[in-house]
Amino acid sequence: MxxxxxxxxxxxxxxxxxxxxxxxxxxxxxxxxxxxxxxxxxxxxxxxxxxxxxxxxxxxxxxxxxxxxxxxxxxxxxxxxxxxxxxxxxxxxxxxxxxxxxxxxxxxxxxxxxxxxxxxxxxxxxxxxxxxxxxxxxxxxxxxxxxxxxxxxxxxxxALSAHPVFQEFRSSVEAHFREHHAAGYYARALGYAPRTLSRAVQQVTGRTAKVYIVDRIVLEAKRLLAHDRLTAARCAAMLGFPDASNFSVFFRKATGMRPGAWQAAAAVE
Incomplete structure (x- = not known):
């Protein structure tokens, strides 16, 4: 819209x-x-x-x-x-x-x-x-x-004004989560030690940097599955996974459901 x-x-x-x-x-x-x-x-x-x-x-x-x-x-x-x-x-x-x-x-x-x-x-x-x-x-x-x-x-x-390291990380994840899924990439790109970055993220969100990235990818995947009605293969292509199988394994590990099953459940809510 x-x-x-x-x-x-x-x-x-x-x-x-x-x-x-x-x-x-x-x-x-x-x-x-x-x-x-x-x-x-x-x-x-x-x-x-x-x-x-x-x-x-x-x-x-x-x-x-x-x-x-x-x-x-x-x-x-x-x-x-x-x-x-x-x-x-x-x-x-x-x-x-x-x-x-x-x-x-x-x-x-x-x-x-x-x-x-x-x-x-x-x-x-x-x-x-x-x-x-x-x-x-x-x-x-x-x-x-x-x-x-x-x-x-x-x-x-x-919270937004009090954590500049988290602000940088959050903005970088929002810009690059479709291509880069590893916390180490963001630590290198922003010039912080991985431990320093993860501490800052955990202080604000209660989650590690890795979990924050996973949650952001999963949210976008759910949006694509529920609203855009994309297949697992299309989601994989849009979210930086090599194929539908890799995306499905990632999604199931994060949510406990396969993408198709989650999509079907969301459609009847």
Whole structure:
């Protein structure tokens, strides 16, 4: 799914209500090339993001990054708004760094003390987004989006700024995991001793560098199997495995299931 803002202007930020989402939602899985940030005012429901179910509840937020496979499972009673935006829309260094992270937390509750500020930031963005094109400065929605993200205080925001070694590793893995599967490659490429790199990764994630890489490959494989409906052979080619047999052995070791069996199970969920 590609970013296609409504109206006549090529806006980097667009908003919609859950009422509008209900009209568009067909109950199937989606995989977009843009961010979806939802603020839930009231009601209860569920959303699945990268094969994990998350409850929607009053005064909570959902963040779906580009590439994530997601499905709005139960939103009949949910009230609130969604903000759709391209990865380059935020204007501050901190918010751009945050949206570039492949490890975004999908759902969190907004503390009561923060809610009035979140509500005000969201409402200001909605008001600006509703302006007629000739009276709407294009620079304002990205600024207000950055304010909303900052006010929402995503749980991963503090960890991002505190671990520069992990940041480098994470960015490198995101760029190269389809070709390079060994932790040693990233240690050499970034100029760190393997033990130093693995310690940094474990401090942030609780996983070794090797396990982090495996988890990233498995996530992409699941996305390709579940949404794109690729065969094991096509997944192997796209993820840097010499053939379908090697990929199947890797996937089964990581998940306990063969790719075809996992794909069939995901199709009936």
């Amino acid at each position: 590609t970013y296609q803002p409504s109206g006549h202007r090529a806006a980097a930020v667009e908003t919609m209500t859950f009422d509008r989402l209900r009209e568009l939602n067909d109950g199937g899985t989606q995989r977009a090339d843009f961010h979806v940030l939802a603020v839930v005012d009231a009601g209860h429901g569920t959303v699945t993001v990268d094969f994990r179910h998350h409850p929607l509840k009053e005064r909570s937020a959902v963040w779906i990054p580009p590439g994530a496979v997601h499905r709005w499972d139960d939103i009949a009673g949910v009230a609130g708004h969604l903000v759709l935006y391209v990865p380059t829309a935020p204007v501050t260094h901190a918010t751009r760094e945050l949206v570039a992270s492949p490890d975004l937390v999908a759902h969190w509750s907004v503390p009561d003390a923060d809610w009035p500020f979140v509500e005000m930031a969201r409402d200001h963005l909605l008001l600006e987004a509703s302006a007629v094109p000739e009276n709407a400065p294009t620079e304002l929605p990205p600024i207000l989006l950055s304010a909303l993200i900052a006010r929402l205080r995503p749980p991963q925001a503090q």
